[in-house]
Amino acid sequence: MTSLLNIRRRRVDELAETAEGGTSLTVDALRRMARNPVAIIGAVIVAVFVLLALFAPWIAPEDPYTPFQVLKDQLRADSIPGPQPGFPLGSDEFGRDFLSRLIVGAQQSLVVGVMATLIGLAVGMVIGGLAGALGGWVDTLLMRLTDIMLSVPSLLLAISIAALARHPSQWTVIIAVAMVSVPIFARLLRGSMLAQRASDHVLAATALGVRRRTIVFRHMLPNSVGPVIVQATLTLATSIIDAAALSFLGLGDPDPARAEWGLMLGNAQRYLDVRPELAFYPAVAIIVVALGFTLLGESMREALDPKNRR
Amino acid sequence: MSSLALLDVRDLTVTFHRKGARPFTAVDGVSFDVEPGRTVGLVGESGCGKSVTSLAIMGLLPRRGATVGGSVTFEGTDLLTLSASAMRERRGRDLGMVFQDPLSSLNPVVSIGLQVSEVLERHRGLPRKKAMVEAADLLDKVGIPDPRRRLSEYPHQLSGGMRQRALIAMALACRPRLLIADEPTTALDVTIQAQILALLAELVRDTGTALILITHDLGVVAGLCDEVNVLYAGRVVERAERHALFARPRHPYTNGLLASIPRLDGARGERLRPVRGSVNDNIPWRSGCAFAPRCPNALDVCRLVTPEMVADGPGGLLRCHNPVVHTEEVTA
Incomplete structure (x- = not known):
């Protein structure tokens, strides 16, 4: 009986020896995401959107910026030309190809969304990293500042920041939207840095006399960025919505030629009874893209959550 | 006796101050000494102050919330009076420590090789490449097979026993004169426990390192310690x-x-x-x-x-x- 048990145990040991390490958390998480239909829908939406944005100039069937004489001839005070051969979604209020403008709009949204998120991420990580690494009064001061920023509703904060700009441009929108996400990233990183600071392996590294700098950059930061990365994906969605909202309110680049979903939506208000599609399509585009990033981010968070490991 | 001692702990007192509660004295005047090359056991049940004693010796207690009294004289210097940076200089070089749970004591996202070489780079100023070569030697010395391959592996790819071996390699990398092992075998299964204890005994004998072994397991004490303090x-x-x-x-x-x-x-x-x-x-x-x-x-x-x-x-x-x-x- 015992010998049988011993043989079994040895067998398991051998198997354990030969197994190539097992799966890492990242690989494991990716695998779980591939099995999750929600993640796949999100990933497909994001992929289509990114491809559209990257290759917009080649995909757009017509020039999105110049009015076409054919379409201009059909413009009336009470009607804007609809779908016709060569222009599948018809014209906008200036006689430009609506479909091409929608496609180029994807590029605008992606640039603004990504830039805003990256800037917010960078600034937020510096603040959160400092607070988490140094603690003490630095932590208290920085966190009270983020508290103040968080106490203002995000869109209101973005509008206030954008309104400060003397010459509104695309950058105004990017910076205003970025500032909104700064306190969120800062708090997240600080939180997970603090958890790391209390962890066994940081204590073990301290017991080896490892320099504080090394402990922060090698032992605390890399173990803290996971939730921040997930948040960045979710922030992409809100950034795109916020950026559209600012443009809609006329706080962005005032150039009417710019093909931007929020701006298109804003301008379409005047023609709601004439051609509601002008508002409908950009709105749907914003919603779908934001949904795509949200689904992807949420499923990413779920997959990385060790509680859901199966 | 205490003039010969490598480490002389006198009247060590550790009091934790808790918000809204009476301060709690976890270590209440502990005295013992450790002579070079000897293995001293600190034994007692959970909460008797064993681990707090070891953290106090290493200067690893949080500066806020804990008051440490008494003296911890290591080679003539009272460690409790040293500045934080002077203490960092000594940890890992003169004093090493091995913790209870080998998995959580290793950084999951840094390779074993880098975690071992880090100590050598820090205290001996070796360049990365040389430190890596030495790290492989160290892993070999603590009985990790195929050490060169293990250098690039991550903690989750190692078994529990191997992880503890790696941690011992890190703690002994700079040949400290004192090693504190806080329940080094508690998280391991019995056969591995015996191997790790044998390894510790061998390393202590070969390097002349003094060992403070903290445990609640009298079997461990019986196998390894020269003298025992019951807390x-x-x-x-x-x-x-x-x-x-x-x-x-x-x-x-x-x-x-x-x-x-x-x-x-x-x-x-x-x-x-x-x-x-x-x-x-x-x-x-x-x-x-x-x-x-x-x-x-x-x-x-x-x-x-x-x-x-x-x-x-x-x-x-x-x-x-x-x-x-x-x-x-x-x-x-």
Whole structure:
């Protein structure tokens, strides 16, 4: 009986020896995401959107910026030309190809969304990293500042920041939207840095006399960025919505030629009874893209959550 | 004796200050010394202050919330008076430490090689490449097979025993004169425990490192320690050479611990004899003997007078009013 048990145990040991390490958390998480239909829908939406944005100039069937004489001839005070051969979604209020403008709009949204998120991420990580690494009064001061920023509703904060700009441009929108996400990233990183600071392996590294700098950059930061990365994906969605909202309110680049979903939506208000599609399509585009990033981010968070490991 | 000592801990007191609660004294005047090359055990049940003692020696207690009193003299310097940076300089170089849980003590996102070489780079100023070569040697020395391949692997790819071996390699990388092992085998299964203990014994013998072994497992003590300090409620209650302790435990608490170990040669169906009561029954040391409420030998005096540490037998120290008397001693 015992010998049988011993043989079994040895067998398991051998198997354990030969197994190539097992799966890492990242690989494991990716695998779980591939099995999750929600993640796949999100990933497909994001992929289509990114491809559209990257290759917009080649995909757009017509020039999105110049009015076409054919379409201009059909413009009336009470009607804007609809779908016709060569222009599948018809014209906008200036006689430009609506479909091409929608496609180029994807590029605008992606640039603004990504830039805003990256800037917010960078600034937020510096603040959160400092607070988490140094603690003490630095932590208290920085966190009270983020508290103040968080106490203002995000869109209101973005509008206030954008309104400060003397010459509104695309950058105004990017910076205003970025500032909104700064306190969120800062708090997240600080939180997970603090958890790391209390962890066994940081204590073990301290017991080896490892320099504080090394402990922060090698032992605390890399173990803290996971939730921040997930948040960045979710922030992409809100950034795109916020950026559209600012443009809609006329706080962005005032150039009417710019093909931007929020701006298109804003301008379409005047023609709601004439051609509601002008508002409908950009709105749907914003919603779908934001949904795509949200689904992807949420499923990413779920997959990385060790509680859901199966 | 203490002039020879590598480490001399005198009246070490650690008090934790808690918000909205009375301060709690986890270590209450612990004294012991460690001579070069010796292995000293700190034994006691959960909450008796073993780990806090080791963290205090290493200067790893949080600066806020904990007050440390007494002195910890290491090679003539009181470690408690050193600045934070001077202490960082010493940790890993003069004093090494191995913790209980090998998985959580390793950084999951840094390769084993880098974690070992990090110590060498830090304290010996070796460049990365040389440190890596030496790291492989160290892993080999602690019995990790195929060390060169292991360098690029991550903690999750190693078994529990291997992880603890790697941690021992890190702690011994700079040949510290003192190694503190805090329950180094508690998270491992029994066969691996024996291997790790054998490894520790071998390394301590080969390098001449003094070892403080913290454990609640008397079996571990029996296998490894030269002398043993038994802690109870933050104080040392008995100090003895290993053989003396196991042959003639003098303190009723030590005696109870030894009696509670199941015996192979015992009668079938024999019940285990636990130390009755729990830490919650303790009375404060200042009003008597903390162990008195649980003690089978307790006299009236035990609850009224705090027992002092007195010499007891060759090299032994004892804090007890009514110690266990062994019959062969009486006849002798």
